[in-house]
Amino acid sequence: MKKVQLMLACACTLVLGGCFTWHETAPVQTQMSKAPEGREITIALSGFAATLVDYIPVYGHQTYYVEGGPVWGRHGRRGWYPGHYETATTETLIPKFEKTEVFRTRARNLFEDSGFLLRAAPTDYNVDVVFEGPFVTDDEQSLEWVWMLCSVLSAEYSVQTWTAKLRIYDNKTGRVAFTRDYTQKYDNVVWSPLFFIGRAGYTRNTYSYMQSWCLTALTDRAVADATAFLASVK
Numbered sequence: 001m002k003k004v005q006l007m008l009a010c011a012c013t014l015v016l017g018g019c020f021t022w023h024e025t026a027p028v029q030t031q032m033s034k035a036p037e038g039r040e041i042t043i044a045l046s047g048f049a050a051t052l053v054d055y056i057p058v059y060g061h062q063t064y065y066v067e068g069g070p071v072w073g074r075h076g077r078r079g080w081y082p083g084h085y086e087t088a089t090t091e092t093l094i095p096k097f098e099k100t101e102v103f104r105t106r107a108r109n110l111f112e113d114s115g116f117l118l119r120a121a122p123t124d125y126n127v128d129v130v131f132e133g134p135f136v137t138d139d140e141q142s143l144e145w146v147w148m149l150c151s152v153l154s155a156e157y158s159v160q161t162w163t164a165k166l167r168i169y170d171n172k173t174g175r176v177a178f179t180r181d182y183t184q185k186y187d188n189v190v191w192s193p194l195f196f197i198g199r200a201g202y203t204r205n206t207y208s209y210m211q212s213w214c215l216t217a218l219t220d221r222a223v224a225d226a227t228a229f230l231a232s233v234k
Contacts, residue, residue, distance in 0.1 A: 021204065022155065022189040028217040030224040033231040035115030041230055043116055044123040044171075047130050048104035050215055052208055054096045063087045103131075103219045110223045116230065125177065125230060126169040129222050131215055133162030134207075140187075158205035159187035162214040166222040168229060178229045182221055184214045 035041050065085055107129070108118055140159045161183060168178040190205050204210075 022191050024188040024204065025186045025213075028184070028220060030220040032110055032114045032224055033227040035227075036231055040120070041116050041125070041233075042120045042123045043111065043118060043125045043127055043230070045104055045107060045111075045118065046126060046128045048101075048107050048219065050100055050103055050131055050211075052098050052100050052211065054098065054208055103215050106216065106219050107223050110220070111227065114227050116227070123171055126171055127226050128167045128169065129219070130165045131162060131218065132164075133214065134160040134211065135162070136160065155189060155191040156205060157187065157189050158210065159185065160207075160210040160214055161185040162211070162218060164215075164218040164222055166226060168226060177233075178226070180222070180225055182218050184218045184221070186210050186213045186217075 063085055107127075111118055111127075136159060144157045144159070164182045164184070166178070166180045166182070167176055169175070170177045188204055
């Protein structure tokens with residue numbers, strides 16, 4: 001009986017300490033166009049550059065003074081406790097910035113899987129993509145506070161928006177042959193009965209996860225349009 005009660009208690013603790021997704025932006029669906037049979041279209045890539053941000057916790061100790069005060073009992077003041085020093089553990093999050101080629105590598109693989117040549121010279125076209133962001137509007141920031149306060153600190157709304165500019169250059173003429181602008185938003189709402197405990201192991205509302213989600217979607221959308229254009233060029 002005690003073993004069953006212990007298992008139930010552990011299960012309840014896991015449920016209460018978990019973090020659950022109420023809402024999340026649906027995955028972006030794209031389709032790549034194949035290179036025309038019998039034609040060798042050579043391309044080069046530029047851009048697709050991003051800097052990922054990760055936060056490293058640094059722990060330390062801080063000593064502070066606790067003021068003394070009276071000790072009260074059922075029949076009034078019973079004494080006085082003296083002031084003393086206490087030491088608490090502190091946590092500081094240090095941002096770490098790291099440049100990554102992951103999105104350019106993803107674009108290269110998508111182009112090559114579609115039959116375009118990226119390791120031949122000279123190249124017919126240059127595909128350039130520039131990311132910008134993140135962007136969060138005043139209304140979105142207000143909505144973050146509304147979710148937090150109305151849920152009594154049990155839910156959190158997180159959002160990021162990134163943009164990308166696609167340009168395809170004709171290397172024979174140097175002219176821009178194709179251009180398109182993109183906007184990609186990602187948001188989610190997470191909830192936990194024990195929010196600060198459950199949130200500790202949750203990653204989908206972190207800065208780096210939302211950034212990677214948006215830039216991956218923008219890469220796929222840009223490459224899908226680029227392959228469609230290149231496949232249609234006569």
